[in-house]
Amino acid sequence: MTPLLRSFAALSDETRMSIVDQLITQGELPAGDLAPGAAISGPAISRHLKVLREAGLVTQRADGARRLYSARPEGLRMIAEWTQSRKGFWDGSLDRLEAALREDGA
Amino acid sequence: MTPLLRSFAALSDETRMSIVDQLITQGELPAGDLAPGAAISGPAISRHLKVLREAGLVTQRADGARRLYSARPEGLRMIAEWTQSRKGFWDGSLDRLEAALREDGA
DNA sequence: TTCATTATTAACATATTTGTTAAATAATGG
DNA sequence: CCATTATTTAACAAATATGTTAATAATGAA
Numbered sequence: 001m002t003p004l005l006r007s008f009a010a011l012s013d014e015t016r017m018s019i020v021d022q023l024i025t026q027g028e029l030p031a032g033d034l035a036p037g038a039a040i041s042g043p044a045i046s047r048h049l050k051v052l053r054e055a056g057l058v059t060q061r062a063d064g065a066r067r068l069y070s071a072r073p074e075g076l077r078m079i080a081e082w083t084q085s086r087k088g089f090w091d092g093s094l095d096r097l098e099a100a101l102r103e104d105g106a
Numbered sequence: 107m108t109p110l111l112r113s114f115a116a117l118s119d120e121t122r123m124s125i126v127d128q129l130i131t132q133g134e135l136p137a138g139d140l141a142p143g144a145a146i147s148g149p150a151i152s153r154h155l156k157v158l159r160e161a162g163l164v165t166q167r168a169d170g171a172r173r174l175y176s177a178r179p180e181g182l183r184m185i186a187e188w189t190q191s192r193k194g195f196w197d198g199s200l201d202r203l204e205a206a207l208r209e210d211g212a
Numbered sequence: 213t214t215c216a217t218t219a220t221t222a223a224c225a226t227a228t229t230t231g232t233t234a235a236a237t238a239a240t241g242g
Numbered sequence: 243c244c245a246t247t248a249t250t251t252a253a254c255a256a257a258t259a260t261g262t263t264a265a266t267a268a269t270g271a272a
Contacts (some may be wrong), residue, residue: 076203
């Protein structure tokens with residue numbers, strides 16, 4: 001797991017998922033419009049956006065003093081695949097364990 | 107996300123996944139046998155096991171001075187379901203975004 | 213130019229996670 | 243009862259994550 005994926009997966013998931021969710025639902029938005037939805041300060045949002053940018057999950061575009069952000073499909077696909085692999089691991093674990101228990105019982 | 111799920115999902119995933127994986131693959135194991143596989147000290151393993159126990163992912167059984175650990179199917183199912191819901195979110199995000207982009211292009 | 217708006221960076225504080233070593237606890241065998 | 247083994251807890255250190263306020267760009271308008 002890369003530091004960025006780990007970072008994305010970790011504590012502030014809710015804030016960052018909310019940011020991405022807003023960008024998906026409402027399309028391109030300036031940084032300032034994302035703060036209210038996340039209930040944290042501008043600088044905090046700005047740093048989340050930086051992480052999301054570096055992780056390839058959002059893109060930034062300048063419009064005067066504003067910075068317009070959008071969700072990035074390639075990034076979302078990467079996350080979906082990562083969660084897929086993780087789900088696969090746990091599903092597999094469960095299957096293997098249940099098989100082992102059945103053998104034990106037999 | 108509960109603190110325990112968050113804790114489980116967070117940084118030490120690899121260590122804790124390795125522990126659970128060993129318990130699934132090799133069946134019931136004493137705490138001491140899990141340390142080598144994880145490349146950390148006994149006390150560190152012990153604390154991971156405590157987290158896993160509290161999260162309901164493993165069970166503990168006394169055998170003399172040893173503590174035998176096993177993977178717990180209900181816990182694995184819970185994790186599998188949690189990753190499933192997460193995967194669902196990201197898959198859905200991707201679908202929605204791609205649909206939005208198609209509309210834009212049209 | 214000067215001011216207002218928008219966003220980012222700097223400096224700092226705090227909580228959480230995770231590891232280590234040393235001490236404590238529990239069980240077993242002389 | 244004492245020594246040994248297995249494990250956990252205590253005390254401490256370090257890294258990471260995340261938030262805040264204040265300072266610093268960058269832009270556009272008066």
